[in-house]
Amino acid sequence: MEAASVPEASVRPTGRAATWDFISKWGLIAALVAFPAFYGVSDLINDGNLSRLGNNLVAGLSNGSIWALIALGYTLVYGIIELINFAHGEVFMIGSFVAFGLYGTLGLTTSTGVAGLALGLFVVLILSMLACSSLNVMIERVAYRPLRGAPKLAPLITAVGVSFILQNVGILWLGGSQKGIPDLIQAQRALFEIAGVTVTRADALAIVVTIPLVLLLTTFVTRSRLGKAMRATAQDPEAARLMGINVDTTISLTFLLGGLLAGAAGLMYALYQTQVWFFQGFTAGLIAFTAAVMGGIGNLRGAVLGGVIIGIIQQIADNREPFGPQWTPAVIFAYLVIIMVFRPQGLIGEETREAG
């Protein structure tokens, strides 16, 4: 039965809508929890402890923090101009390539001392962040800005085009196959071990870099004047313009922020995986986009949460039967389709489904 029109009806969804909201939210959570829970139970039965699952979770957490950084770029841009910045994954890939190039320029090798390495990597981090952000701003200027006001699919198509151009820049840069790069931080060396769960240096690094960046970003968006302008533009560009906000600059700023995070993710990926290739951006982009949608696109906290969840799912799919690395994308895309269909607003996001 439909609820009668009580005053709260406009605020809280009632009747069928509320039921659906409840079912889809908890259904999605259940679908997400089911995956690790299944392997947790099978571990308990087979090994008697949870260390295998624990290792997957830790690796997933650090992997997921890289996806979270990329997902933030998607969510920022989508929040402000409702465009899926398809080229964002490729910007991240270029970030990895720049980082690798800078290893050579700065002379960072596996034999560099600790202090030199820390300083060097910090410089690499800053430079690759800058490179990616300027690339992202440039893409917006060339490929998206001329299409403001055109049908919505037009900028999406140029975004796909730009992503292909960047992929091919990657091919020209480092060739068409996986390229091994120096393992500067000995990424897989264990830092410490608790109850059979190993935390590697790469895991620690990913989390140490990601958390401050995410905190800085959220503070910037929620506290600063420019962040306020961003939120205003996201809400209503026309009204924002009337209030004296320079909408074009604000949009550029959004792309700049997204690029900064993609650059950081690029360096971390290079340190973590110790190999780079031109196609990494495509896969990473789709994974991160899934993460952004999972959390609720346009929502910063959601993107981080989604990134971590997707990282865990990916690790489990990578390492467990009957899946394997060759099936991981299929698993993640299946989640993407399910979320898009049953809960397009994500776990904690706003309603983005077309009305009617």
Next chain:
Amino acid sequence: MSKLGELRQKQWAGWLPAAVVLLAVFLFPLFREPLDAQMSDAILALAYVVMALGLNIVVGFAGLLDLGYVAFYAFGALTAGWFASDHFTGIGGDSGVDFGVSEFAASLPGLHFNFLLIVIGAIIVCAIAGAIIGLPTLRLRGDYIAIVTLAFGEIIGRFAANGDEIKIGDYAFSNGRESISPIDQLNFPIVGEFDSATNLRPYFWAVFALVLVVLFVNLRLRDSRLGRAWIALREDEVAAASMGVPLVKTKLMAYAVGASFGGISGAFLGVFLNSVNANVFQFGFSIFILAMVILGGLGSIWGVVIGAVLLSYMNSNVIPSLDRGPLSDILTDLGLEFTFTQVSFGIFGFILVLMMVLRPQGLLPERRRQMELTEGIGVGDETIAETRA
């Protein structure tokens, strides 16, 4: 002359150039050696025309951006692989199950069916797959549709590439990274079997016939009730719905019809290339076909034909010839070591960006689409100024 007569004459005048061009294409093989390399390029180009016309229905007519069109190529080709090769060796004993094929093919193990049956099978498989892929996208908005179709395309590609792990009994879904090969030659009722090893002309005419059929269906569909419903949907969904256009049925029909054309082309390509190679079923291929549609002009049937021919000619001739030409020498002198073939997808991406920014209506625009783009008809509610619900 009566008004009607004048009108008829005008119509014929409009058809005349098309008829002349089609006749020239029909006669083209007679001016080439039976095994000329340009012949096989031309056959590929025509197969891509069929595919681009199918994608044009989804993207051009109905305005639903489909980034996973390669899925239907995969399904069409797999249909050919299943029903015209020794993939299912064991079913029906040593000589397999066969229907309407040459004696040689009939004597081989596995399933062997006449090409017409395979095309019908591919149409059915792809129409169902198209409707299934379309179903979840019904409730989504434009850009989300694009991503869901892309995800589906990638999933299908994964299934094709790792299909050797999926088994029902002894039979795998596909051959994985190894191709399903060889595949039977083209078999038609009455005419019999063709042999691509000795003469490519019949293949050319066969694919040309497919193009003609698909073109005819496309032209008739565009002016039909369904076609007008698609265009109404593209221009303004809410208005179309309130005028009585059934949204679900119309959208699903667009996916199903577009998909079945992709399937026809996929089945033909599987037979012509003599293998079903899962490595081709990648996102890049979807974009290759999308670039043809965009280059020609979204929604413009003749434009898409031209776009498909141009891009496949670029892919098979222009880009490789750049590598042999003086430009490549200059690059080598500059110290840049790469071939243009390596970056062909970058070139297609560049075409996408260039077209969308400079000439979004395409080379040979459809009149209605051009009006939408230049006068802003039907885009009013999609601009950035839209307040979010």
